[in-house]
Amino acid sequence: MNKIAIVGIGPGAPEYVTAAAVKAMEACDVLMGGKRNLDTFRHLGKECYVFGSDTGDLIRYIEENKAAKKLCAVVTGDPGFYSLLDLLAGRFGEDALEVTPGISSFQYLFSRLKKSWKDCKLLSLHGRHAALAKVLAEEKQVFVLTDRTNTPAKIAEDLIEDGYENITMTVGENLSYPEERIITGKPSEIISQSFSNLCVVVIEKNELGA
Ligand SMILES: C[S@@+](CC[C@H](N)C(=O)[O-])C[C@H]1O[C@@H](n2cnc3c(N)ncnc32)[C@H](O)[C@@H]1O
Structure with missing residues (x-):
């Protein structure tokens, strides 16, 4: 067979x-x-x-x-x-x-960021609902697969709503393609930006907390 x-x-x-x-x-x-x-x-x-x-x-x-x-x-x-x-x-x-x-998209993005992913919690919001705030309460760094609904802007909005306005977000868009963009900012900076449907996000708590 x-x-x-x-x-x-x-x-x-x-x-x-x-x-x-x-x-x-x-x-x-x-x-x-x-x-x-x-x-x-x-x-x-x-x-x-x-x-x-x-x-x-x-x-x-x-x-x-x-x-x-x-x-x-x-x-x-x-x-x-x-x-x-x-x-x-x-x-x-x-x-x-x-x-x-x-x-994987997370291996690729972390190599571009020149950072290790060994302590990062891997999560998918691609066609799924996950309580991101609950995960963030326990993890310092979370990698998220996105989709058309759970876009980087929507994730930024949710983070602000949950009191994580000082957290750092890195959006990896169209990774490996000529139109690749990697953008880092606070949720208030990401919320107003539009991205393609092919994005992942790394969310990191800062030393001062978020
Ligand atoms: C069904 S999941 C598949 C994940 C895949 N198996 C992996 O290892 O990365 C599809 C999601 O992966 C992410 N993704 C895959 N390729 C990507 C790329 N080139 N740039 C940004 N995100 C990507 C996006 O979040 C997309 O919605």
Whole structure:
């Protein structure tokens, strides 16, 4: 039986795609992923299956095609960080999968900041609700995946509301792409700015508290 490949392609720019990721994609018949991710790999000449936010469609497609074709889910960052790994392992079992790691958005941003991420709490507000204030009560530094609703400006607004107006926010936008921006400021400085839909945020308490 064909294994289902899940390949992490890093933050987005082709130079952060590992040689192992390319090898794993080359070994497959079909690449499955978001349009932007798949466009980067059209040159591999593989059949492509584009899926959106409805993972039900993806699961059905895999069920119908996995016996006849070697399938490969192409995901941003690392497959094990708020990605498809849990879903596909839960549905098909770990033994049915082959996983190739990728450079996660948090690894990329911390390397650009020249800071270690070992003490940072990793959190996702991507399609989820998490009580950020509760996490901040216990952690000095939090990395957050954002989405269209939980934008950097909305996070800044929530932080001010929760009394964290002196905290430091760093927004990493379009990381690794030519239009990358990394901006640091207090929530009052971030709240008025608009960013693209591809952002992560690092929130750090200052020595004086927040
Ligand atoms: C479904 S999560 C996937 C996270 C991914 N598995 C990882 O390891 O980074 C998608 C979120 O990752 C973040 N993200 C992924 N690539 C990014 C990039 N190039 N620049 C900024 N944020 C990015 C955004 O917060 C986006 O909403």
